[in-house]
Amino acid sequence: YYAPYQCFFPAKQTQLLQMWDKIGLPHERPKQLFGSPLTIIGFNIDPNAMSATLPEEKKAALVSQLRLFAGKGYCWSLREYQQLAGWCEWSFNVFPRLKPGLSAVYAKIWGKTEAFGHLHVNTSIIRELLWMADHMHSSQGLLFYKSL
CATH class of the missing domain: 3.30.70 (Alpha-Beta Plaits)
Structure with missing residues (x-):
C-alpha cells in the first residue's frame, strides 16, 4: 500500500515510489501503471506475454x-x-x-x-x-x- 496515493501497488513498485520520495524525485499517480495488459500511447502492452498490439x-x-x-x-x-x-x-x-x-x-x-x-x-x-x-x-x- 502506498499511502500518498491511497492505493495498492505491487511491492516492488511501492518500494520504488518510496525511494523516489526519499530522494525528492517527483512522480504522478496517473503514470503509476501496473497490471497486464497496460495501455501505453494507444497500444496494449502485455509484459507477461511479451507482446504489443493494437x-x-x-x-x-x-x-x-x-x-x-x-x-x-x-x-x-x-x-x-x-x-x-x-x-x-x-x-x-x-x-x-x-x-x-x-x-x-x-x-x-x-x-x-x-x-x-x-x-x-x-x-x-x-x-x-x-x-x-x-x-x-x-x-x-x-x-x-x-x-x-
Missing part, C-alpha cells in the same frame, strides 16, 4: 480506413493522404514489417504542397494498401523475446 477496435478502424482509401476511382486530398500515412506510421510500432506498404503513398504525395488538392488513387497504392490491410487484420502484433 486494441481490436483501433485495428479494425485502421483496416477499414485502408480498405476505404484503396477504393478504385477514389481521389483524396493531400491532407487525407498525409493523415492516413501518419496513422499507419503510428501503427508500425507494433506492425514494423508493414512499412513497405506506404511506399506508393509517399511516392504519390512527394513534392506536393497544396493541402486540399485532390490526388487519384492509382493501382500501386490500391495494391499496397490492401496488402497492408490484409496483413494487419491477420496479425497479432509484435512479440518481444527475452534476451539472455
Whole structure:
C-alpha cells in the first residue's frame, strides 16, 4: 500500500515510489501503471506475454480506413493522404514489417504542397494498401523475446 496515493501497488513498485520520495524525485499517480495488459500511447502492452498490439477496435478502424482509401476511382486530398500515412506510421510500432506498404503513398504525395488538392488513387497504392490491410487484420502484433 502506498499511502500518498491511497492505493495498492505491487511491492516492488511501492518500494520504488518510496525511494523516489526519499530522494525528492517527483512522480504522478496517473503514470503509476501496473497490471497486464497496460495501455501505453494507444497500444496494449502485455509484459507477461511479451507482446504489443493494437486494441481490436483501433485495428479494425485502421483496416477499414485502408480498405476505404484503396477504393478504385477514389481521389483524396493531400491532407487525407498525409493523415492516413501518419496513422499507419503510428501503427508500425507494433506492425514494423508493414512499412513497405506506404511506399506508393509517399511516392504519390512527394513534392506536393497544396493541402486540399485532390490526388487519384492509382493501382500501386490500391495494391499496397490492401496488402497492408490484409496483413494487419491477420496479425497479432509484435512479440518481444527475452534476451539472455
